[in-house]
Amino acid sequence: MNTFLQLVVNGLGKGAVFALLALGFVIIFKATEVVNFAHGSLVLFGGYLVVVTRDALGWVGASLAGIVSAGLLGLLVERLLLSRSRHADANSLALLTIGVDVIVTEEIVRRLGVTLPFLGGAWDAKPFQLGGITLFRTHLVALGVAAVLITAFWLAFKYSNWGVAMRAQAENREAAALMGIRSSRVTATAWLVAGLLAGVAVLFIATQDFSGAGLSRGTHSIALAAFPAAILGGLDSTAGAVVGGLVVGLVEALSAQYVSFDFSKSAVFLVMLVVLVVRPSGLFGTRERTRV
Amino acid sequence: MSEVDTESEPVAAPRPRRGPASLVRKAAWLALLVVLLALPLYLDAAWLKAGQYMMIGAVGAIGLTLVVGQAGQLSLAHAFFLLAGGTAYTVLSGPIGDDRVVGFGLDPGLSLLGAVVVAALLGLAFAPVAGRLRGIYLGVASLALVFLGLYFGQSAEELTGGTSTGRAPAPFSLFGFPFTDDGPEITLLGVPIRQAERMWYLFLLLTVLAFVIARGAVRGRVGRSWRAVRDNEAAAAVMGVSVMRAKAGAFAVSSAYGGLAGAMTVLWFDILKPDESEFGTYGINVSIAYLAMVIIGGLGSVPGALVGALIVNGLPQVLALYSADLGWFSGTGDGALTPVLVSSFVYGAAIILVVLFEPGGLAALGRRLTRLRRQPPEEP
Numbered sequence: 001m002n003t004f005l006q007l008v009v010n011g012l013g014k015g016a017v018f019a020l021l022a023l024g025f026v027i028i029f030k031a032t033e034v035v036n037f038a039h040g041s042l043v044l045f046g047g048y049l050v051v052v053t054r055d056a057l058g059w060v061g062a063s064l065a066g067i068v069s070a071g072l073l074g075l076l077v078e079r080l081l082l083s084r085s086r087h088a089d090a091n092s093l094a095l096l097t098i099g100v101d102v103i104v105t106e107e108i109v110r111r112l113g114v115t116l117p118f119l120g121g122a123w124d125a126k127p128f129q130l131g132g133i134t135l136f137r138t139h140l141v142a143l144g145v146a147a148v149l150i151t152a153f154w155l156a157f158k159y160s161n162w163g164v165a166m167r168a169q170a171e172n173r174e175a176a177a178l179m180g181i182r183s184s185r186v187t188a189t190a191w192l193v194a195g196l197l198a199g200v201a202v203l204f205i206a207t208q209d210f211s212g213a214g215l216s217r218g219t220h221s222i223a224l225a226a227f228p229a230a231i232l233g234g235l236d237s238t239a240g241a242v243v244g245g246l247v248v249g250l251v252e253a254l255s256a257q258y259v260s261f262d263f264s265k266s267a268v269f270l271v272m273l274v275v276l277v278v279r280p281s282g283l284f285g286t287r288e289r290t291r292v
Numbered sequence: 293m294s295e296v297d298t299e300s301e302p303v304a305a306p307r308p309r310r311g312p313a314s315l316v317r318k319a320a321w322l323a324l325l326v327v328l329l330a331l332p333l334y335l336d337a338a339w340l341k342a343g344q345y346m347m348i349g350a351v352g353a354i355g356l357t358l359v360v361g362q363a364g365q366l367s368l369a370h371a372f373f374l375l376a377g378g379t380a381y382t383v384l385s386g387p388i389g390d391d392r393v394v395g396f397g398l399d400p401g402l403s404l405l406g407a408v409v410v411a412a413l414l415g416l417a418f419a420p421v422a423g424r425l426r427g428i429y430l431g432v433a434s435l436a437l438v439f440l441g442l443y444f445g446q447s448a449e450e451l452t453g454g455t456s457t458g459r460a461p462a463p464f465s466l467f468g469f470p471f472t473d474d475g476p477e478i479t480l481l482g483v484p485i486r487q488a489e490r491m492w493y494l495f496l497l498l499t500v501l502a503f504v505i506a507r508g509a510v511r512g513r514v515g516r517s518w519r520a521v522r523d524n525e526a527a528a529a530v531m532g533v534s535v536m537r538a539k540a541g542a543f544a545v546s547s548a549y550g551g552l553a554g555a556m557t558v559l560w561f562d563i564l565k566p567d568e569s570e571f572g573t574y575g576i577n578v579s580i581a582y583l584a585m586v587i588i589g590g591l592g593s594v595p596g597a598l599v600g601a602l603i604v605n606g607l608p609q610v611l612a613l614y615s616a617d618l619g620w621f622s623g624t625g626d627g628a629l630t631p632v633l634v635s636s637f638v639y640g641a642a643i644i645l646v647v648l649f650e651p652g653g654l655a656a657l658g659r660r661l662t663r664l665r666r667q668p669p670e671e672p
Contacts, residue, residue, distance in 0.1 A: 035428040085648050091366070091427060092647050095587050098580060099643030106636045110629070221570050224435075231432045265570070266443040269436030273421060276433050280424045 006133040007253045013139020014210060015249020016146035020201045021226030022233060022241035022248075023150065024194035029235045030170040031190035033090040038077060038097040039198060040223035041104035046070030046199030047206050047215040048108045051117045059121050066119075067199030073104075074195025078188055109217050116214035120207035127209075138209035149200065150242055153193070157238065162189060170236065198223070225252070225265070228272035234285020243283060247271065328496055333481055337488035341560075342609035347495040348556045349605030351502045353585035353597035355549020358506060360583070361592025362515055363542030364522025365422060369434035370550050370582040372441040373411045375566065375574035377551025378461075378558035380410035383451050385462035393459050394450045401466045404555050411551020412544045419540030438576055445566025445574065458565030461558045464494065495556060502549060506594045509545065518542050581605070584639045588646055590653025599654050603642065607635035 021039060028036045050066035057065060077100055082093055120138060127134050157163035168176040169186045177183050205222050206215040213219075229248040233240025248268050255267035281287050332340055352370060359365050385403035386395025398406065418437065425433050445452050453459025464471040471490040478485040509515050517538045520528035529535050557573065558564045571577050585604045589596025611631035646653050 035431075081644060081648065088647060088651060092651055094428060095583070096644055096647040098583065098587075099640045099647070102580065102584075102636055102640035102643070106633055106640070110633055217571055218569065221576070224570075224576070227432050227435065231429060235428065260447075262446045263443055266436075266439040269439045273433055273436050276425060276429060277421055280426075280429065282429075 002133050003257070006135065007257050008250065009133070009135055010139045011250035011253030012246060013136070013142045013249070014253060015229075015246035016139075016143045017201050017204045017210065017245070018226045018229045018248045019150065019242045019245025020146050020197045021223055022229035022245045023153065023238060024197045025226065025230040026233075026235060026238055026241040027166075027190045027197075028194050029230075030238075031166060031187050032082070032093075034082065034097070035090075035094040035235070036097050036191075036194065037094060038101040038104065039194070039226065040220040041101045041108070042070045042074050042195050042198040043202045043205065043223040044105055044108045044215070044220050045073050046195075047119055047202035047219060048111065050119050050203070051112075051215060063119075063121070063203055066202065067196055070199030070202070071192045071195035074191040074198070075188055078191035082191075083184060083187065105217070105220055109220075112215060116216045118207055118214040119203050119205075120209070121203070136209040138204055138207050142204045142210075145200065145204075149197065154238065162186075166190065201226075225268055228268050232272045232275045232282050234282030236286055237282070237284035240282055240284035325500070329493075332485070332489040332492045333483045338613055340488040340492045342606065342613060344491055344495045344556075344560055345609050346602050346606040347499045348553050348560060349582070349585060349601030350499050350598050351556060352550055352553030352582050353589065353601045353604075354502050354506045354594055355546040355553070356582050357586045357589065357592055357594060357597040358509065358518070358549070359542045359546035360586055361590075362510060362522065363518040363539060365539060365542060366427060366431035367422075367434045367543070367546065368431050368576070368579045368583065369418070369437040370546075371574045371576065371578040372437035373415065373547045373550025374554035374557055374578065375441045375445060376414050376547075377407040377411045377554030378564050378574075379445075379452055379554075379566075380551065381407035381555035382453075382459060382461040382558055382564045386459070387462070392450075393453055400462050400464045403462070404464070404552070407555040408548045408551050411554065412548035415544040415547025415550075416540060418547075419536075419543050422543045423536045423539045435576070435579070438574075438579055439570065441574060442567055442570055446568070452566045453564060455566050455568045458563050460563055464491075464559055466494075491559070498552065498556065502552065503594060503598070506549075510592075510594060514541065581639070584643055588639065588642045588653055590646075590655030590657075593653065593655030595658075596653050596655030604635070604639045607638055608632045611635060 021043070024039055024042075025036060028034060046066040046069060048066075049069040050062045053065045054062040056062075077097070081096060081100065085093065085096070088096075127136050129135075157166065165176070165181045165186050166189075168179065168181055169183055173183060176186075201223070202215070202219065204210050206213070206219050211218060211222055225248055226245070229244035230241055231244070232247060233242070233244025248271075251268050251271050252264045256264035259267065275283060279285075331343065335343070352374065356367065356370050359367050381400075381403050383394055384396050384398045384406045385400045386393060386397070388395050388397040396403075418434070421433055422430060446455050469476075471487065471494055473487045483489070517528070517533045518541075520531060520533050521535050521538045525535050528538070554574075561573070565573065567573060567575050569575070581604050585600030586597055587600070588603060589598070589600030608631045611634055615631060650657050652659075
């Protein structure tokens with residue numbers, strides 16, 4: 001029972017990080033209907049900036065620099081590439097982000113070479129006991145940070161002008177534009193926010209406790225596990241992103257323990273497949289209707 | 293995927309295929325074939341090997357362009373079908389009685405066919421999922437297959453040989469004729485036809501077959517039903533197309549192509565070695581590389597897929613060969629620019645440029661150029 005409880009806590013901790021990433025996908029998708037295949041490279045970029053600035057700025061400063069630069073890269077991709085091809089359909093733009101992803105990822109992996117630095121801060125690799133179960137600080141900090149960020153996002157989404165504009169645009173792009181909502185501004189901030197969330201997530205991913213490995217190509221592929229999280233929750237549902245993230249975290253943690261570590265990566269995708277077969281638009285996603 | 297290439301293959305336009313233009317086109321294809329047939333007489337083994345790698349890409353990309361471009365189903369699973377085909381070939385043709393790995397001792401030619409069938413069946417098995425999902429949902433769902441393939445490669449060691457050692461495939465032979473340095477010595481115009489040359493001709497034959505069959509499918513009834521489903525499922529159903537069958541068929545055909553490319557991959561490397569991580573010979577990066585070929589070539593265009601394969605699979609090979617002569621990429625270790633890296637940059641950039649400036653890909657560019665030449669600007 002203790003092991004199980006421990007796995008659940010750790011799974012939720014991982015899941016919180018996946019939720020941050022999945023939320024990024026969902027925000028961009030809601031604002032633009034584009035699926036951002038370059039999300040993994042935003043994660044890597046943020047992490048790389050932490051590594052580069054760490055000596056000069058210290059951990060806190062470097063982390064901030066990493067988060068901000070991941071957000072700015074997202075913004076840059078949107079401004080430089082996507083906003084210029086307004087008439088291309090969303091699926092082509094999703095393919096375009098694959099191109100961005102290949103370039104950014106390859107370059108950062110090249111720069112990292114064989115040094116695979118850990119990003120974890122003061123909390124990394126110091127497990128502690130609580131009532132007979134061993135907990136990793138990374139997971140607890142991740143849970144706390146994600147809870148705060150997601151609540152803040154949710155409040156902003158619900159009550160701020162930005163949130164209203166965003167929801168209006170998600171509902172109907174043209175109508176929103178006619179009501180005076182600046183669609184380009186909404187889109188740009190969506191990418192910025194998604195990038196910022198990716199920048200936060202990488203601080204947890206490239207740690208001893210989360211992946212057991214430092215910043216590397218592996219970090220990028222962990223970010224890919226947020227894909228099933230976003231999809232199984234439903235690409236256009238913010239609540240779905242959170243639930244999807246937690247499900248993915250739990251499935252990974254539990255299957256790694258009870259089946260095998262190798263299987264845990266596939267288990268996540270398997271669960272997603274099952275959900276999709278039952279509900280093709282994810283758990284909370286809007287169903288597509290066909291009108292004839 | 294959706295409206296990118298409404299004019300890619302002759303469906304929108306009534307066939308303007310007869311007449312002098314069609315003859316010129318046929319002559320061009322024939323000339324290309326003659327050149328490809330003659331190349332082994334002039335190129336050395338290393339270049340032939342590079343060419344074979346491009347042909348693997350061509351076969352795989354043709355299959356992918358059918359499902360993504362013609363049938364409008366985004367698939368990121370191609371690497372999985374490569375692994376499936378490669379494994380099937382190796383298992384079917386493997387020696388019987390090895391206590392480490394399973395083998396059926398079948399004839400290599402038959403095994404190659406078996407690999408295609410196995411991959412197609414796996415594609416069919418995924419069809420119920422593929423039929424229910426659309427667009428990006430399908431893309432990510434199909435990514436699941438790559439991860440399952442990774443796990444399969446790691447755990448089914450009796451079939452794959454495991455990630456640490458892998459296993460060697462049976463050398464290819466057709467009706468007893470070996471595609472190795474053994475067997476009857478043949479010389480053609482003074483050039484000995486040995487393994488590199490023989491494999492070149494084998495791969496060329498497979499590529500030509502793949503190309504001809506795909507073009508036939510695209511131009512025929514099957515292709516029309518795929519495009520109808522791509523453009524509007526409801527309308528297609530109303531017109532009497534079985535949407536489920538068209539989708540499943542496209543997926544199975546593309547998987548079969550993937551399986552063939554996989555068997556070719558195993559023969560090319562002369563080893564079946566499953567990946568240790570999700571980045572490798574059968575990893576996500578490969579799925580993306582194949583998607584890149586298809587996008588660059590122009591979604592849905594079969595000749596475009598050839599050109600895409602030439603760029604994506606060819607560039608690292610050609611750069612590696614040239615670098616030996618020119619002394620490029622001499623750096624090693626940390627931060628070195630390798631041919632693979634440079635070609636990743638190139639095809640990443642190519643994807644971006646294609647989507648931004650020519651959504652129809654190189655195929656559309658080609659069409660535009662030929663149209664310019666054929667129709668001089670009219671006087672007002």
